[in-house]
Amino acid sequence: MFSKACQYGIKAVIYIWVQSLSGARVGAKEIAVHVDAPEPFTAKILQDLVRKKIVGSQKGPNGGFYVDKSHEKFTLKDLVSAIDGDGLFSGCSLGLRECSEENPCPLHSEIKKVRNHVLEMLTKKTLRELALEVNNGETVLSRLIG
Amino acid sequence: MFSKACQYGIKAVIYIWVQSLSGARVGAKEIAVHVDAPEPFTAKILQDLVRKKIVGSQKGPNGGFYVDKSHEKFTLKDLVSAIDGDGLFSGCSLGLRECSEENPCPLHSEIKKVRNHVLEMLTKKTLRELALEVNNGETVLSRLIG
DNA sequence: CAATTTAAGGACTTTTTTATCCTTTATTGT
């Protein structure tokens, strides 16, 4: 469903949100450890997300990645399409060049419903809200370390 | 959502079903043309599906791929998991090694609902039924050629 | 201002997916 890059990206951004709730910036290495992802790859993904303004970054000592009020509006949908594009929600799922209501592929109408469901779930909560749930202990970002 | 191999496989098998409804076997080349997929790649995928008994094949003149009563039970779910595996329905969508009701990832409960929906839609119709809809003209397998 | 810290950027490697090609094997019709 999601590429590896996207999985790492989702976990990383939620982790940044969790840390930013208490005002802390976090470095790529710390993020990678806590979301159980390869560090250089995670750094690349974050680089891209900074360019796309989904998270902020600060160089130098005590720098790192962070989020603030200006990032509160973003949902998983924004994050997923920033990393994986919107192939999950648009275009023909069987790759037909012409696929429409008038000329539907065999999966057209059923896939449409599934996609609406996916889209709804990806837009329902903001990334910040997902982080609050991690903060609460309702959900987790990696296997709990002894 | 589906790999290229899976997209080609789905279209190819439905095409085989359509042709088998009127008793005709079809060769890899004909299939590839009609589902708008690369021929040798399509042939490879079909090879695999024959091993997995989702379609039948016959060598020699007038041979080709076909389906019969013994293949009627198969659904898209069977086909998709034969080609892409069941990563779409199982395992943590964020790649957590431990992800369960007690220890859920941030997407766990929502993804579960989506997956149930996906699973429902993939099991709702058999491949034969999808072929009947193509036969009816309700749906199509490729852009209509002149 | 110098040393240190941390992200940014670019080049590169590895693995997986996608795709092609050629040879072999089985089947059929003559």
Add this chain to the structure above:
DNA sequence: ACAATAAAGGATAAAAAAGTCCTTAAATTG
């Protein structure tokens, strides 16, 4: 039996995704 036909199998090539490494640039602190 023989020629023709079509799938099976294996080897290989190309492209994309995943992952690494090294250098550069920016910011901070003493």
